Amino acid sequence: MRWQWRFLLLLPLLLVLAACGSFPQNPKLDKYDAKAGYRFDNLKTSEKNTDSLFVVLAFSGGGTRAASLSYGVMQALRNTSIKWKGKTKRLLDEVDMISSVSGGSFTSAYYALYRDGIFDGTYESVFLKKDIEKALLSAALSPVNWFKLAGGSYGRSDLAAEYYDENVFAQATFQKLIEKGTRPFLMLNATDMTTGWQFPFIQDQFDLICSDLSRISIARAVASSSAFPGLLTPLTYENHAGKCNYTEPQWVGFAMKDRLTAPERANLAEDRRSYYRQQPWEAKRKFIHLVDGGVADNIGLRSILAALKTTDPAYSLLRRINREQIEKLVVIVVNAATDPQPSRDGSADVPSVLDVLSTAATVPLDNFSFDTVNQLRSVVKEYNTSVALRKKCNKILKKHCPAAKLPDGELYELDLYLVQVAFDFIKDPQTRFKYKNLPTTFNLPAATVDDLIEMGGKLLHQDKDFRRLTGNLGATGG
Amino acid sequence: MEYVEVRYGQTRNVFIDGVESGETNKILRVGPGTHSFDLGEPKDFKPEKVILVVENTDPLEPLLIEFEEKTS
Secondary structure (H helix, E strand, O other): OHHHHHHHHHHHHHHHHHHOOOOOOOOEOOOOOOOOOOOHHHOEOOOOOOOOEEEEEEEOOOHHHHHHHHHHHHHHHHOEEEEEOOEEEEHHHHEEEEEEEOHHHHHHHHHHHHHHHHHOOHHHHHHHOOOHHHHHHHHHHOHHHHHHHHOOOOOHHHHHHHHHHHHOOOOOEHHHHHHHOEOOEEEEEEEEOOOOOEEEOOHHHHHHHOEOHHHOEHHHHHHHHOOOEOOEOOEEEEOOOOOOOOOOOHHHHHHOOOOOOOHHHHHHHHHHHHHHOOOOOOOOOOEEEEEEHHHOOOOOOHHHHHHHHOOOOOOOHHHHHHOOOOOEEEEEEEEOOOOOOOOHHHOOOOOOHHHHHHHHHHHHHHHHHHHHHHHHHHHHHHHHHHHHHHHHHHHHHHHHOOOOOOOOOOEOOOEEEEEEEEHHHOOOHHHHHHHHOOOOOOOOOHHHHHHHHHHHHHHHHHOHHHHHHHHHOOOEEO | OEEEEEEOOOOOEEEEOOEEEEEOOOEEEEOOEEEEEEOOOOOOEEOOOEEEEEOOOEOOEOEEEEOEEOOO
16 A cells, blocks of 8 residues: 555656646747847947958758867867958957858857857867767656656657756857847758758747747757757747737748749748648648758758848848948858768678668758759859959950940949868868768767867868958968 | 849839848849839839849849839
């Protein structure tokens, strides 16, 4: 009888623990306000961080490997002193936007939150050089968490989010970033499992589900961005759409008519409407399930591409370029992609199911990343050739018909730099092989982390466009 | 990328899809597709707005959109 009494006494506690086993609610947005919340336009420029020199960073996924490589790039930017508009400053101070996925999101979020504090050694000890996998496993093995995990809407990623919240991001919410009020604008990207599109943690996206991003923890956003399918679980968000008087931007309505002329734009508009304007025959989206941002785009570049190619996003760079606010635009892509050499080709055996599934999951992503970088290259080329073409025509006109001039107005000339940091650019084949065979894990030896940090800076300084940029800005250090 | 020039007798801001996106009498870059163009406040121009599909333009032949002063 004694155990039964004990059970009865423990029952309320067990019920409380089980009740905790549901996902933390994302707060409802009471009233949509296009000018409030964590938005690019709400972060001010200053003498220290101008619009005229506009620096964008894109950090890829790849666990601690990606986090360390991007950290190395940030260190190198901090150590690079430049002269711009008569002021001497660090290139890091001119960073305006960071878009990241998965492992890269730890570095971007930590920097957005702590700024120079990222370099004081704490980040290395609480994340880069910490065995995060062991810490997450210990949390999962704790009996208290078994009850939470037994709840249907609480998964291993929720547990990871709690861990990051306590141990890495000190319970900070996006409100902290709003209070900072200065750039860089942080875009932590997850993937919406249903639409397959990127789901950036910015208020413009949370407007669609009438949710207040300012009260969501940065740790939860990072956990969503890095919820690697299979190992970690998707994270659940409640869709409060229809409760905040949201007004969709004009372009969305137009884009719905653009299926033939601009299919990508039409798809994006359809994706946005899937949250708040569903047809009666479509399944209701009461909840949104987010997985690793790498599923939609493993280098965090798609948002930047859209911002460069169209005037549609709230954070459009094209709009700023048209308004002649940007003189030099620098896009630094930090891609920690690897190409591990499998042992399968040494044997005639049929590859295992796990091997096949892993190949099916990762190869298309890698190919997509390659295409994304190529798209960015094409966009940069188009910016440059459009101006060059007009200049060339004017030159020919001047030569053969000195009084003539092209009939239209001027096309704004922008000085563009595309900087790429990737293991592909390591010159020595043996060293390249070593880096391209590093595992994707949240537990790398400290020496490997140090090597990656150093390699980040090395690859940055080796890039041709970065050298052109630093040359033009009279840079020193690095 | 598409190219558009919004022409008007004086320099004014150009609003693309309701958002300030450049100035008149300059070539502006836009994504392909349907867009609305107007000159914002004051509404002393006509037509009130132009909505059209922007496609197949190039830097040498931007799409020309003309506004003129509204006479009361």
